[in-house]
Amino acid sequence: MKQTKSIATDKKLNAPLPVVSGLRLTKQRQEVYQTLLEKRDHPTAGEVFKRVRKKLPTISLATVYNCLEALVDHRLVRQVNFERKSSRFCPNLVEHGHFQDTSTGKVYDITIKDGVDLADFINLPEGVCVQEAEINLRGAVADS
Amino acid sequence: MKQTKSIATDKKLNAPLPVVSGLRLTKQRQEVYQTLLEKRDHPTAGEVFKRVRKKLPTISLATVYNCLEALVDHRLVRQVNFERKSSRFCPNLVEHGHFQDTSTGKVYDITIKDGVDLADFINLPEGVCVQEAEINLRGAVADS
DNA sequence: CTGTTATTTAGAATGATTAAAAATGAAGGC
DNA sequence: GCCTTCATTTTTAATCATTCTAAATAACAG
Numbered sequence: 001m002k003q004t005k006s007i008a009t010d011k012k013l014n015a016p017l018p019v020v021s022g023l024r025l026t027k028q029r030q031e032v033y034q035t036l037l038e039k040r041d042h043p044t045a046g047e048v049f050k051r052v053r054k055k056l057p058t059i060s061l062a063t064v065y066n067c068l069e070a071l072v073d074h075r076l077v078r079q080v081n082f083e084r085k086s087s088r089f090c091p092n093l094v095e096h097g098h099f100q101d102t103s104t105g106k107v108y109d110i111t112i113k114d115g116v117d118l119a120d121f122i123n124l125p126e127g128v129c130v131q132e133a134e135i136n137l138r139g140a141v142a143d144s
Numbered sequence: 145m146k147q148t149k150s151i152a153t154d155k156k157l158n159a160p161l162p163v164v165s166g167l168r169l170t171k172q173r174q175e176v177y178q179t180l181l182e183k184r185d186h187p188t189a190g191e192v193f194k195r196v197r198k199k200l201p202t203i204s205l206a207t208v209y210n211c212l213e214a215l216v217d218h219r220l221v222r223q224v225n226f227e228r229k230s231s232r233f234c235p236n237l238v239e240h241g242h243f244q245d246t247s248t249g250k251v252y253d254i255t256i257k258d259g260v261d262l263a264d265f266i267n268l269p270e271g272v273c274v275q276e277a278e279i280n281l282r283g284a285v286a287d288s
Numbered sequence: 289c290t291g292t293t294a295t296t297t298a299g300a301a302t303g304a305t306t307a308a309a310a311a312t313g314a315a316g317g318c
Numbered sequence: 319g320c321c322t323t324c325a326t327t328t329t330t331a332a333t334c335a336t337t338c339t340a341a342a343t344a345a346c347a348g
Contacts, residue, residue: 142271
């Protein structure tokens with residue numbers, strides 16, 4: 001029984017920031033990452049700052065920006081931009097798009113149909129190699 | 145001979161800004177719109193400002209922003225955003241996406257295959273009505 | 289444990305965009 | 319065509335998110 005709660009599991013719960021070459025492990029980065037995992041509502045840097053401060057009251061906003069940048073650079077987090085508003089951050093690494101409800105501003109992940117490839121629906125010019133693809137939708141949600 | 149150069153033709157060449165309800169016709173708006181039509185390289189507001197000043201040397205940057213906003217609001221121009229960089233502007237009203245060459249920063253229109261619909265490749269949740277769709281790609285172009 | 293080097297911090301600086309207020313000009317009615 | 323009204327333009331200042339700077343701190347290697 002005790003065995004079922006393995007160290008590995010604990011690590012996964014409390015320190016899930018993967019060890020990646022070139023990314024030094026700091027408590028700020030771990031907490032920022034943990035915060036993104038805990039509530040996947042696509043928070044802005046300012047929102048992440050507010051949440052992380054509950055655990056690390058002395059963290060600075062610049063550090064939150066630094067951490068988010070490091071996580072994005074190392075492909076552990078995706079940065080989502082809608083219309084030059086504040087960037088939002090998303091720990092979902094599965095290829096997906098985003099939908100923003102124009103009345104609430106809330107952002108939701110949109111999954112892509114299985115087996116669909118970019119080249120299936122857009123005309124890519126010769127010789128281009130797509131490194132990042134962003135699909136951002138905005139619209140209304142029927143209130144139910 | 146004089147007749148062949150009709151008023152209608154002149155208007156089309158020099159004042160192609162469509163008359164749209166609620167959009168008052170000003171020389172600033174006409175020139176901004178004309179500038180976007182003349183060189184479809186997705187200029188930023190600052191770039192538009194530089195170009196328009198050649199025709200209207202007294203126009204202000206704020207006016208360029210105002211004009212672009214008016215054109216976008218009236219759906220005569222599309223605003224294209226890549227990664228919180230300066231917005232770019234595009235007079236192509238046909239549904240299309242954009243590709244940015246990461247080495248030059250240049251932005252190109254990407255056409256969507258005929259008859260393809262959003263719902264064909266993404267899973268849209270029940271009750272959502274998509275009002276705007278943005279497809280932004282970034283990558284490299286093989287030099288030839 | 290110690291040195292090296294990246295990271296964090298606080299604060300200032302930047303850059304794109306927007307706002308405010310006064311001056312100007314477009315469109316409709318006479 | 320002229321007047322009136324209200325939107326638009328202009329200049330300037332302000333805002334906002336984000337980035338930079340320099341000093342203090344903390345990871346990680348050895």
